[in-house]
Amino acid sequence: MVSYQALYRVWRPQTFADVIGQGAVTQTLKNALMTGQTSHAYLFTGPRGTGKTSVAKILAKALNCEHLVDGEPDNTCPICLAINAGSLTDVIEIDAASNNGVDEIRDIRDKAKYAPTEAKVKVYIIDEVHMLSTGAFNALLKTLEEPPAHVVFILATTEPQKIPATIISRTQRFDFRRITTHDIVTHLEQVLDEKGVTYDDQALTIVAKAAEGGMRDALSILDQVLSFSDNHVTADAALDVTGGVTTAQLGAYLNAVSQGEIPEALKIVTALLDQGKDAGRLIEDLIAYCRDLLVNQQAPALMDEVELSLMDQQFTDLTQAIAAPTLYHMIDVLNQTQQQLRLTNHPEIYLEVATIQLGQPTPEVTQAAPVSTPAPDTQELDTLRQQIEMLSQQIQQGTPAPAKPKPRAKAKPVKINKHEIYPILGAATKQDLINLKEIWPDLLNMLSVTKRAMMKISEPVAASPDGVIVSFDYDILVERAMKDAALMTELTSGLERLTQKAFKIVLVQTDEWPKIRKQYLKEEGAPQHTAAQPEPKTDPVVDTITAMFGSDEPNVSIKND
Incomplete structure (x- = not known):
């Protein structure tokens, strides 16, 4: 017994000609296949469900098809049939949402060196590629810079703005449009x-x-x-x-609020919610209806025939009855309500408030009239003249100017616990700091969005085998981060997952860090020498700095005074 297959699987395009609404993309790819001018890497971007992955599979078949005709795969040769069945090992599909680490991409890079077993070229299709971590993108970049001749990468994403420009510049980008x-x-x-x-x-x-x-x-x-x-x-x-609403119901609602019949409009809202209609979808439908009214008023020729087929006589009447400023006001109110619905479990309250607000008279935007300035009072003018004369006399007599306001005291720097910092500095090495800086972007990607935003302006400045000192640009963020127990827990657990070691994390302010380092070197960094000991060739303070940060660090310079 064959199980039922969803329509979108049964009707998945198998050739470029089957793809709906992406003629520019498919024609360009067919021309490249027919002339042999295909690229080693492609980037398919666009909204969900517009054919990105389907075109990627068709392209994989076309690149390996044994009987390519006018740029189209024949879907009858063994290679095409194996790709359709998902059994060809030379076409690898990867979901970047669940395989977004450095190790997965390095594994791809290592295996890409080997020639395909059956097909002409090995094809990697990486879906939702924007989900890759920074380290994974860096690993992928190396492969895209020097790709093997027998490998083609097809990257697909719904959010191209999250992909580094260095990746995009090494691919041929195709933008998939929303289907009409x-x-x-x-x-x-x-x-x-x-x-x-x-x-x-x-x-x-x-x-x-x-x-x-x-x-x-x-x-x-x-x-x-x-x-x-x-x-x-x-x-x-x-x-x-x-969960949609009929155009008749939408029209009845907008007619009621435009006429100020708030009770009637509230009845319509209550009835729709009682029928199980989704509040968010109702708002979207109302905004779309107002948009259609505006377009029909200003440029009726732009209305799609399919959209007009849903409209009735009431739509035509409302087009003439509701003025454009009123429609703008309605859309603004509905947009605000749409934002509020995302933060509540009681959408009916906001819908009712929006209904009452829409039923109120629209605030009219009137042209600003010239403001008439009232005649000044004679007594006030005399008083002002007297004050000006007194000030002039004081200036001529050398009256000292008012004292300047005292500058505000600078904010006190965040108190630093030397008992936490000095042990880390005592064991700090340049290599530990380099290792921490390499995995720091991966650690930030593991944080939640709000905590990642706070840590974006931080960086490791010193590290030991079991501790790291992190600097922040602003003292207020240091204090906030230190008090955020959840953030410190995420950082500590994230470092342990990435390094398999437990790290002590200490936060400092960027401006305070040079002072802390100098104080440490003064107190701990210069060991005492007895008279019997030979003088070292270099200053021990310089040795300590070089050990911690390296002599080639841009923020370390050695001067002999």
Whole structure:
């Protein structure tokens, strides 16, 4: 018995011609394949469900296909069939979300040196590549700089801004666009026609709009709608699955608030929430409806035919009844409410408040009129003249100027515990500091977002086999970090996971660090010599500094005074 397969898997594109809505990308790749001008590394970026991974697999087949025709794989040769079945060892798919460490990328780098066993080229497809750590990116960069001739890398991501520029510059970048509602509806019609399922046109439009430009999401939603329907896809089933609201309900709500009929609008909100409609989705639908009203007012030719098919007579009436400034005000209120909904477990409260706010008269933006300045009072003018004359006389008589305000006292530096710092400095070496600096970016990536932001302006300045001194630019951050028990625990446990050793972490302020180091050298760094001992060739203080930080450090210079 064959188990049921989801629609997005059944309808995954197998050739470039099957890919929906990415004509520029697929045509460019086909031309490169036909002329033999393929690259060693590609970067596919774009929203989820737009075909990045599917095109990567098609490209892997095309690079190895035994009977390539016009840049398209034939899907009949042994190589294509093995790739389709996921059994070809020369095409390796990696999820960077769960394999984002340095060791995984170094393993790829080592294995990439070996020639493919069956295919012409070995293809590595790294999905969600933006999840790699800094160390992993550095390891990948080395391979991209000097790639073996038989290896092609295809990197896919939804967040290209998180990828280092050094990686992007060594790849051919292709941006995948959101698929239009019209293209999604056309493809859904093809899917249902082949399955022999009837449908309402409005139902497919509702599904396409809910997918927000992603074909995979559209097929997943359609899968759910099919389970609601009996061989007929209805608009009601589509609304139930997506949590959407009919345009008639949206229009009734906006008509009520625009007329100031707050009780009626509140009844509509309550009824929708009682039906199980999602509050966040309701806000999104209202914003989209207001947007459609604005576009229909200002540039009706830009309205998509698919979107217009969902509109009714009430939409036309509201286009004429609600002025553009009122619509701007509505969108602002709805946007603020949308942000508030993310922070609450009681969305109905914010929806009701927004409804009352929308029902109030819109604050009109009037053109600023010239302000008429009232005539000054004669008595006030006389008083001001007298004061000016008195000041002039004081200046002429040499009256001392008012004393300058005393400068504010500088903030007291954070108190440093020498009992914690001196043992680390006593055993500190340059190599320990180098080792800590290498793994420091990986340690920061292991922290939560808020704690990572605090530690971004920190750096290790001295290290021993079991301790590290970390400097901060601002004293207030040192104090805050030292009091943050959760942060110190994350740092300590993270270092232990990366080094397999327990480290003592001490925080100092950057401005205070040279003073602390100087004080330590004065107290501990210069051992006493007896008369019988020969004088050393170098200053022992210099030896101590060199041992801790190295003579080639940019912040250490040796001068003979």
